[in-house]
Amino acid sequence: FAQIMTRRLTVTGSTLRPQSDLAKARIAGELRAQVWPLMESGRVGPVMDSEFALEDAKLAHARLESSGHIGKIVLKV
Numbered sequence: 001f002a003q004i005m006t007r008r009l010t011v012t013g014s015t016l017r018p019q020s021d022l023a024k025a026r027i028a029g030e031l032r033a034q035v036w037p038l039m040e041s042g043r044v045g046p047v048m049d050s051e052f053a054l055e056d057a058k059l060a061h062a063r064l065e066s067s068g069h070i071g072k073i074v075l076k077v
Helices: 002-006 021-041 054-065
Strands: 048-053 072-076
Touching: 048 054, 054 072
Parallel strands: 048 072
Antiparallel strands: none
């Protein structure tokens, strides 16, 4: 727990395993109806901090270790 706190990490998760197939289908339908349109329109999406070329992976890793980023650090292939 201390490593998560000191590195300011966020742990997010969910599981649908205990849900019935019908409940899972309902949840999937609601996601398609309510969330996907927001993602497709660009109103909701991941927060991007920076992009690095694959050959700059060392710089990307340094950015990650600095804990100064907010959002995703992407390596472009």
